[in-house]
Amino acid sequence: MASDDITARLVQGRECGSCTLCCRVLGIGEILKPPGQDCPDCDVGKGCTIYERRPRTCKDFYCGFLVMKDLEEEWRPAISKLILLFDGEENRVRVHVDPDQPDAWRREPYYSKLKQWAVVAVPHRTQIIVRIGDHAFAMLPDRDIDLGVLGDDDVIVTEETETPGGVVLNVLKVSEDDPRAAALRRPSPWLVPGE
Numbered sequence: 001m002a003s004d005d006i007t008a009r010l011v012q013g014r015e016c017g018s019c020t021l022c023c024r025v026l027g028i029g030e031i032l033k034p035p036g037q038d039c040p041d042c043d044v045g046k047g048c049t050i051y052e053r054r055p056r057t058c059k060d061f062y063c064g065f066l067v068m069k070d071l072e073e074e075w076r077p078a079i080s081k082l083i084l085l086f087d088g089e090e091n092r093v094r095v096h097v098d099p100d101q102p103d104a105w106r107r108e109p110y111y112s113k114l115k116q117w118a119v120v121a122v123p124h125r126t127q128i129i130v131r132i133g134d135h136a137f138a139m140l141p142d143r144d145i146d147l148g149v150l151g152d153d154d155v156i157v158t159e160e161t162e163t164p165g166g167v168v169l170n171v172l173k174v175s176e177d178d179p180r181a182a183a184l185r186r187p188s189p190w191l192v193p194g195e
């Protein structure tokens with residue numbers, strides 16, 4: 001799916017090859033393609049049948065494996081069935097799962113690695129969100145939270161609460177007109193009392 005216009009971002013030696021996972025897993029607003037369904041222009045396992053005139057969104061897209069040099073070969077989407085993306089605007093790591101293998105994120109070595117990232121993410125107030133089509137899970141160091149189906153108007157909020165036993169985190173989805181969504185100090189998706 002990736003473009004050759006912005007190849008400077010590519011990790012040397014990494015390319016899509018026969019992978020077409022993002023053409024199934026991701027939603028593409030430009031062509032009204034919903035997440036979790038093969039794009040009608042995709043020859044699965046081969047490539048884009050309209051490559052020269054594919055949408056701008058597709059031309060500009062590189063998945064995390066192609067641009068994050070610290071990811072090992074096991075994270076190749078064709079192997080892991082996972083697509084990693086860092087969403088800087090929302091301060092969020094998104095893990096998009098092949099809907100044909102919805103438990104791929106729970107397999108090893110991926111699950112343990114995602115949990116390690118969930119620990120590292122806390123001081124940065126970064127969310128780790130797993131997406132299987134419209135369904136979302138939030139990963140926290142000590143548990144995973146099923147957020148159910150995400151609507152277009154839903155906002156994912158992390159709430160930080162001071163308790164006598166220490167800081168407790170919770171992740172929930174709220175409507176974008178909910179005061180908690182309005183109170184977020186973007187790009188941080190966290191609500192911290194007193195800040």
Ligand code: SF4
Binds near residue numbers: 061065066
């Ligand atoms: S998921 Fe990544 S490797 Fe696979 S086709 Fe998309 S951009 Fe290429």
Ligand code: SF4
Binds near residue numbers: 041048050
């Ligand atoms: S237009 Fe081509 S690159 Fe874009 S999602 Fe469809 S098959 Fe993939």
